[in-house]
Structure formats: structure tokens, C-alpha cells
Amino acid sequence: MIWRNIASNFLTLAIVLLIAAAAAVAWAKREFSGPGPSAVAQCVQIAPGASLNAVSNQLAAQGAISNAYLFRAGADALGKSRELKFGSFLMPPGASMEEIVGAVTSGGASTCGTEVLIRVGVRENSVILRDMNPETGAYEDMARWNPAEGARPEPIAAAEELADVRLSLVMAEGVTSWQVVEALNAASFLTGEVAETPAEGSLAPDTYLLERGGDRNALLARMAERQAAILAEEWEARxxxxxxxxxxxxxxxxxxxxxxxxxxxxxxxxxxxxxxxxxxxxxxxxxxxxxxxxxxxxxxxxxxxxxxxxxxxxxxxxxxxxxxxxxxxxxxxxxxxxxxxxxxxxxxxxxxxxxxxxxxxxxxxxxxxxxxxxxxxxxxxxxxxxxxxxxxxx
Known part of the structure; x- marks a missing residue:
């Protein structure tokens, strides 16, 4: 009789534990996939080489997620715990942990954060320091410099040295190759001397993500490869x-x-x-x-x-x-x-x-x-x- 009571109590406890576990799992899924705690848009920034543990703690501290452990567990369950991508990603108000995991592991062009933008324009080249305002989703200029007009402003010079600042170049349609080389030469964070201006027309107007210490000639080669591919495609379909x-x-x-x-x-x-x-x-x-x-x-x-x-x-x-x-x-x-x-x-x-x-x-x-x-x-x-x-x- 005693053993029967023990077995009965154990079975009851097991059922209670199973129900509790199931409820915990259901709660975790709701927390992971449901709306997040942030009432405003958040700029989620992933530093080069950052660990999932550091990122989850960072997100919890800035109020983008409600539970750092649950964020890590969910990323691991999705098989994405080792797929973090460097960059800055704008998350809308109420973004779920599942959405944030997807954003920071899929990569692609950064969509927020501080940026140093080299703009190669038809009338002038300019270097712009700007930052995304998470509440409006719009970039706001913080400093602007025309390389033809004196020394580089201190805010831009300082930003170019920061590891988490995005660097990019926007080449407008209709600029000359000489203008492109002038803009690259003004980018102090790039390396390599351009010995010869590329042939006119050979560079593709586009937006190019840059790397600190990147070679100017390698970038020009990338622009030329892109233009050659475009011309070949259009010529073939003429x-x-x-x-x-x-x-x-x-x-x-x-x-x-x-x-x-x-x-x-x-x-x-x-x-x-x-x-x-x-x-x-x-x-x-x-x-x-x-x-x-x-x-x-x-x-x-x-x-x-x-x-x-x-x-x-x-x-x-x-x-x-x-x-x-x-x-x-x-x-x-x-x-x-x-x-x-x-x-x-x-x-x-x-x-x-x-x-x-x-x-x-x-x-x-x-x-x-x-x-x-x-x-x-x-x-x-x-x-x-x-x-x-x-x-x-x-």
C-alpha cells in the first residue's frame, strides 16, 4: 500500500513537472517570438568578433530584449548562435527576439548607426559624418567637409578612427574617373597609391562599403569589374x-x-x-x-x-x-x-x-x-x- 502511494505521488509529481515544463516552454516561445519590450526603434550594433553572450547582455542593457539567457537559448535552438554578423541594424519598435536574431545573423548592409560617407558628386566631393536617429529612421548630418576646402574637421577625423563606425562611398552617375580618384585620396583610412587614373567610363556608379585599411586600387578594380559586367549584360541584350x-x-x-x-x-x-x-x-x-x-x-x-x-x-x-x-x-x-x-x-x-x-x-x-x-x-x-x-x- 505504501509503495502504491509513493508511486502514485511520484506519477502526480511527474505530471505536474511535465505540465510545468510544457508551460515554461510555451512561455519561452511566446517571449522569444512575441513583441519585444522596446517602445521605440533600436539601433542594434554588433562589433567585429563579438560573442553571443556579449551581444545578448548588450541588448538586454539597452532594453531591446527582456531576457539575455532566453535570447541566447533561442539563437542556439535556431542554429544561429555562431552566425553573428558585424554591422548596425535598425530594429522597429517592439521587435521580437526572433526578429533581432534574424537581423544580426543574416548580415547585409548596415541600416543604422554612425557612418562616414564619402560622396563623389558631379560638382564636388564631400565627406559626411552622419548618424541614424532611431526614432525617425532618418540619417542626420553631424559634420560635412569638402576636401577642396581646407583641413579635415576634427569630428570627422575622430570618427574615421572608431572601430564601430561604418565607412562607405557613394559614386554619383556622371562623375569622372579623376573625381573618383580625388575622393579616394582624401579618405585617410584607405591605403595604396593610385598611380594611374582609370579609363574614363570604366567605373560603375554605386554605393560601396569600405574597410579601414582597404586598398584604393582594389576598390577601383571592384568598380571596374562591376561596370564591365553591366556593360556586357546590356550589350548582350541590345x-x-x-x-x-x-x-x-x-x-x-x-x-x-x-x-x-x-x-x-x-x-x-x-x-x-x-x-x-x-x-x-x-x-x-x-x-x-x-x-x-x-x-x-x-x-x-x-x-x-x-x-x-x-x-x-x-x-x-x-x-x-x-x-x-x-x-x-x-x-x-x-x-x-x-x-x-x-x-x-x-x-x-x-x-x-x-x-x-x-x-x-x-x-x-x-x-x-x-x-x-x-x-x-x-x-x-x-x-x-x-x-x-x-x-x-x-
């Missing part, structure tokens, strides 16, 4: 009958299209004008090529072209030479390359600025002259000089 004998000729045209318009939707129309002119044996007559012949791609021309410059025959003066110039005049993006190889089907032979930031396109010289007259009126109303040459004016 339609029949385009007036280019080589991919390089298409790249030259793409660079002209890139420099002629800042309106993305206009690229195929602008390309159609130049393709129509090539097919009809007309000169391209485009100012950006002449400007490149004057500057060599080293900086911008902060004035209008002079009549003497338009009248001088150079390899880039498309008012004086037939066909394309010998090289690209900038580094075009994929959209411009695509437009050069897939222009709109139009009868346009001319275009001129229309005062809205875009252009007025014309089929005949009479239509074009009328559009030019309207543009001259706009120039006069805006107090702009009206004696500058007009693009593709026949």
Missing part, C-alpha cells in the same frame, strides 16, 4: 540595328546621355536624338563633349563655353568632328547605358532646355529654333546670360 560597332562605342554614347540630362525619364529620348543623328550622318553637336575636351575631366567648367572653344577642332568637339568622341566623357550608370542601347523610337533631331529642368525635343530645325527662342526668353526673365551656345542646335 536590339538589332544599333549604330555601334563595339561595347565601348555604346559606353561613349551612354556617357554623353548621362551628362546631357538630369531627368532620368528623359534618357531614352536624349539617346534617340543622338542615335538619329548618327544614322543620318549628322554631327552630335553636344556641349558636354566640348567641355570634357577643355577640362580633361578634371573638375567642372564654371562658365559657358567660349566661341573660340567651339570653333577649335579637338577630338571631343562634336561641333567640328563627325561621329563619337574617342572616349567616354564620364562614368555612366546602368540606366544611361540601357538608354544608349535601347533609345526611344522617335524622329527627334534636336533638343534644348525648357526651363523646367528638362528639355524640349524637336523634329525639324524650325521647331527647334522656336524652342530655342522660348528658352532665350526664359533666360532673360531669370537674368541668365543669353549668349551661350545651345546644345544640338544643328
Amino acid at each position: 536590339p538589332f540595328g544599333m549604330p555601334y560597332e563595339t561595347p565601348e562605342e555604346a559606353l561613349i554614347m551612354a556617357s554623353i546621355v548621362e551628362k546631357e540630362t538630369g531627368v532620368a525619364a528623359e534618357r531614352p529620348q536624349v539617346a534617340s536624338v543622338f542615335v538619329n543623328r548618327l544614322r543620318q550622318g549628322m554631327r552630335l553637336q553636344t556641349d558636354p563633349t566640348v567641355i570634357y575636351g577643355v577640362t580633361g575631366g578634371q573638375g567642372i567648367l564654371d562658365r559657358g563655353l567660349r566661341r573660340s572653344e567651339l570653333d577649335t577642332t579637338t577630338p571631343y568637339n562634336t561641333y567640328r568632328i563627325d561621329g563619337l568622341p574617342p572616349t567616354p566623357i564620364a562614368n555612366p550608370g546602368r540606366a544611361a547605358i540601357n538608354a544608349a542601347l535601347n533609345p526611344d523610337e522617335t524622329d527627334y533631331l534636336f533638343f534644348v532646355a525648357d526651363g523646367t529642368g528638362g528639355h524640349a525635343f524637336s523634329r525639324t530645325l524650325d521647331e527647334h529654333n522656336a524652342a530655342v527662342a522660348r528658352w532665350r526668353e526664359i533666360e532673360a526673365q531669370q537674368g541668365l546670360p543669353t549668349d551661350s551656345p545651345v546644345q544640338t542646335d544643328g
Whole structure:
């Protein structure tokens, strides 16, 4: 009888323990997968080489998770305890531990935290120190520096030395290779001397993540590989009958299209004008090529072209030479390359600025002259000089 009571009590205890264990497991799953404790967005930063234990304690301390042990146990149960990725990741309010584990183990581009951004622009290069405001999800500039204007500001210099600061470069469409090299030379955290400026047009405009101590030449090689791949893909998919004998000729045209318009939707129309002119044996007559012949791609021309410059025959003066110039005049993006190889089907032979930031396109010289007259009126109303040459004016 005694043994029967002991067995009965043991069985009852076992059942109670099983129920308690099941309840604990259910609670743990709810805690791990349910909404987290943070009422605001959190920037979760993972340092290089950080352990899961250190990360879980950090997250608990900043209020992103409710239980460091449960976070580690859940990551281990998912088989991701050894898959932490370096970076900074923005987590929305109420992010669950499961969501945070997924973010910090899948990697990818950082989405928050402090960043030193090198921006290679058409008019100037700049270095920007900025930080993500977790509450708004927007980056806010903390310091900005133009390398052409004096010494590097102390906040930027200090940030470049911090291990947890993200470093990146944004190369705009239409910048020259010389401008890219100038920007890389201004990045004190990079290494390696660039002995020769890469061929014009050979670098792909894009965003590039950088590493402290990274080699400038290796980065330029990465940019060139990307551009070569883009050009090969677009050339392979080109339609029949385009007036280019080589991919390089298409790249030259793409660079002209890139420099002629800042309106993305206009690229195929602008390309159609130049393709129509090539097919009809007309000169391209485009100012950006002449400007490149004057500057060599080293900086911008902060004035209008002079009549003497338009009248001088150079390899880039498309008012004086037939066909394309010998090289690209900038580094075009994929959209411009695509437009050069897939222009709109139009009868346009001319275009001129229309005062809205875009252009007025014309089929005949009479239509074009009328559009030019309207543009001259706009120039006069805006107090702009009206004696500058007009693009593709026949």
C-alpha cells in the first residue's frame, strides 16, 4: 500500500513537472517570438568578433530584449548562435527576439548607426559624418567637409578612427574617373597609391562599403569589374540595328546621355536624338563633349563655353568632328547605358532646355529654333546670360 502511494505521488509529481515544463516552454516561445519590450526603434550594433553572450547582455542593457539567457537559448535552438554578423541594424519598435536574431545573423548592409560617407558628386566631393536617429529612421548630418576646402574637421577625423563606425562611398552617375580618384585620396583610412587614373567610363556608379585599411586600387578594380559586367549584360541584350560597332562605342554614347540630362525619364529620348543623328550622318553637336575636351575631366567648367572653344577642332568637339568622341566623357550608370542601347523610337533631331529642368525635343530645325527662342526668353526673365551656345542646335 505504501509503495502504491509513493508511486502514485511520484506519477502526480511527474505530471505536474511535465505540465510545468510544457508551460515554461510555451512561455519561452511566446517571449522569444512575441513583441519585444522596446517602445521605440533600436539601433542594434554588433562589433567585429563579438560573442553571443556579449551581444545578448548588450541588448538586454539597452532594453531591446527582456531576457539575455532566453535570447541566447533561442539563437542556439535556431542554429544561429555562431552566425553573428558585424554591422548596425535598425530594429522597429517592439521587435521580437526572433526578429533581432534574424537581423544580426543574416548580415547585409548596415541600416543604422554612425557612418562616414564619402560622396563623389558631379560638382564636388564631400565627406559626411552622419548618424541614424532611431526614432525617425532618418540619417542626420553631424559634420560635412569638402576636401577642396581646407583641413579635415576634427569630428570627422575622430570618427574615421572608431572601430564601430561604418565607412562607405557613394559614386554619383556622371562623375569622372579623376573625381573618383580625388575622393579616394582624401579618405585617410584607405591605403595604396593610385598611380594611374582609370579609363574614363570604366567605373560603375554605386554605393560601396569600405574597410579601414582597404586598398584604393582594389576598390577601383571592384568598380571596374562591376561596370564591365553591366556593360556586357546590356550589350548582350541590345536590339538589332544599333549604330555601334563595339561595347565601348555604346559606353561613349551612354556617357554623353548621362551628362546631357538630369531627368532620368528623359534618357531614352536624349539617346534617340543622338542615335538619329548618327544614322543620318549628322554631327552630335553636344556641349558636354566640348567641355570634357577643355577640362580633361578634371573638375567642372564654371562658365559657358567660349566661341573660340567651339570653333577649335579637338577630338571631343562634336561641333567640328563627325561621329563619337574617342572616349567616354564620364562614368555612366546602368540606366544611361540601357538608354544608349535601347533609345526611344522617335524622329527627334534636336533638343534644348525648357526651363523646367528638362528639355524640349524637336523634329525639324524650325521647331527647334522656336524652342530655342522660348528658352532665350526664359533666360532673360531669370537674368541668365543669353549668349551661350545651345546644345544640338544643328
